[in-house]
Amino acid sequence: MSALGTRVVVASLRPLGGVAGAAVDAAVTVERYATARVLDSPELERILVSAVESPRVQAAVKRALVSDGVRDIVTAVFESGLFDLIAERLLASEALWHLVDEIAASPAVTAAITQQGLGFADQVGEEVRTRSRSADDWLERAAWRLVHRRTPTPRRGTEGLRPGPP
Amino acid sequence: MELTTAAPTARTRDPSGVAYTGLLTRGIAFAIDAALINLVALVVTAGATLIVSLFHLPSNIRAVIAAVGVAAYVVWVIGYFVGFWSATGQTPGNRVMQFRVLTSNGERLRPRRALLRCGALVIAALPLFAGFLLTLFDRQRRGLQDRLARTVVVEAPGLSLAEASRRRRRTSARRAIGSEHAGADHPA
Numbered sequence: 001m002s003a004l005g006t007r008v009v010v011a012s013l014r015p016l017g018g019v020a021g022a023a024v025d026a027a028v029t030v031e032r033y034a035t036a037r038v039l040d041s042p043e044l045e046r047i048l049v050s051a052v053e054s055p056r057v058q059a060a061v062k063r064a065l066v067s068d069g070v071r072d073i074v075t076a077v078f079e080s081g082l083f084d085l086i087a088e089r090l091l092a093s094e095a096l097w098h099l100v101d102e103i104a105a106s107p108a109v110t111a112a113i114t115q116q117g118l119g120f121a122d123q124v125g126e127e128v129r130t131r132s133r134s135a136d137d138w139l140e141r142a143a144w145r146l147v148h149r150r151t152p153t154p155r156r157g158t159e160g161l162r163p164g165p166p
Numbered sequence: 167m168e169l170t171t172a173a174p175t176a177r178t179r180d181p182s183g184v185a186y187t188g189l190l191t192r193g194i195a196f197a198i199d200a201a202l203i204n205l206v207a208l209v210v211t212a213g214a215t216l217i218v219s220l221f222h223l224p225s226n227i228r229a230v231i232a233a234v235g236v237a238a239y240v241v242w243v244i245g246y247f248v249g250f251w252s253a254t255g256q257t258p259g260n261r262v263m264q265f266r267v268l269t270s271n272g273e274r275l276r277p278r279r280a281l282l283r284c285g286a287l288v289i290a291a292l293p294l295f296a297g298f299l300l301t302l303f304d305r306q307r308r309g310l311q312d313r314l315a316r317t318v319v320v321e322a323p324g325l326s327l328a329e330a331s332r333r334r335r336r337t338s339a340r341r342a343i344g345s346e347h348a349g350a351d352h353p354a
Contacts, residue, residue: 111335118328125327128194129263136188143302 184272185321186307187265189298192319198259203246207239244284251280256322266322275317283315 038044051057064070090096103109218231250257252275255266269275275283290297290310297310306318325333
């Protein structure tokens with residue numbers, strides 16, 4: 001008799017279960033849709049920007065950063081040896097050295113090193129050129145003094161030559 | 167031909183503003199050229215010697231090869247100067263020291279005149295380099311070789327190595343972008 005009652009109850013509640021499941025699915029869909037809308041909306045960005053730019057928030061962050069509590073936390077993190085462990089693991093990692101090799105061989109890095117080398121060569125070249133021209137002048141003055149002649153004055157001997165832009 | 171002027175001294179700059187290059191600067195440029203010429207000759211000679219050493223050649227053949235080598239060296243030296251003077255007016259050494267060899271009319275040297283200047287260079291060097299010393303007493307800083315070949319050596323400031331390299335990279339990047347665009351416009 002009781003089994004029969006149970007069957008009746010289960011049969012009568014089955015449609016209700018389907019309705020409840022459909023209601024939950026609909027609620028999840030609505031929640032996802034609402035979340036996506038909120039995240040995509042410019043309002044969220046505006047709220048975040050105004051929160052970050054708010055003088056009160058900034059003052060609070062500053063106060064928190066200079067507080068003893070934050071200092072204690074930072075000190076505790078460093079004393080915990082966590083960073084030593086991270087550094088140790090990083091140095092032992094093959095991927096890190098692969099990354100270093102990749103960066104060292106990258107065109108940007110090689111171009112920067114080349115540029116530095118060329119800049120140095122330019123500096124040396126410029127210095128040599130300046131000094132050699134000074135030495136030229138000195139040598140000529142000495143030669144003219146030696147033969148007791150006046151320093152030559154420039155004359156117009158090359159009509160075809162005229163200055164122009166490089 | 168348009169010429170550029172470098173910061174010259176008052177004595178060596180003619181009224182048209184052209185500055186002439188002095189003896190020491192030209193000497194340094196010549197030393198750079200000589201180093202380049204001999205470096206190339208040394209590498210080629212070393213290679214040729216290694217190849218010849220693999221074969222057991224009679225001594226008279228070796229003498230012939232040596233003579234050919236000397237002749238090739240002379241041709242290489244003459245070709246180096248004549249080629250650069252007539253092509254750009256500047257050997258690599260001239261470029262480093264930033265000057266240029268031109269005719270007295272300001273034009274680029276033709277190969278025949280470049281060859282004449284090359285020969286005159288030897289003549290100027292023969293009497294204990296006295297031909298070069300004329301540079302010290304000439305208003306246009308001309309040596310015997312310049313007088314014989316009717317040439318002048320003028321300042322020609324150029325781009326620095328770093329700037330030239332930067333421009334080359336920019337140009338090649340622009341070309342790469344251009345070819346990418348062309349490829350996108352005309353897909354195969």
